[in-house]
Amino acid sequence: MDSTWVKEIIGNNGEMLGYLVHRYEDLANVKIIDENTVQLYYHHVVTTGR
Numbered sequence: 001m002d003s004t005w006v007k008e009i010i011g012n013n014g015e016m017l018g019y020l021v022h023r024y025e026d027l028a029n030v031k032i033i034d035e036n037t038v039q040l041y042y043h044h045v046v047t048t049g050r
Contacts, residue, residue, distance in 0.1 A: 003023070003024045004021060004022070004023055004024070005021070005022055005023075005024055006019055006020070006021050007019065007020045007022075007028075008020075009030050009038065011032055011035070012032055012035075017032075017038060020040070022042065023044075023045075025045045025047055026042065026043060026044050026045050027041075027042070027043040027045065028040070028041070028042050028043075029041040029042075
């Protein structure tokens with residue numbers, strides 16, 4: 001069964017920018033570039049159910 005994580009995206013000045021919702025199995029990374037730019041890296045890991 002998949003589990004989902006919710007993480008807050010916090011800027012350099014402590015300001016809340018939003019949320020990232022992703023599966024536990026997937027690889028996700030958020031990088032704050034500047035005050036107007038957020039870079040999201042997301043890799044969906046394929047899983048098979050049995």
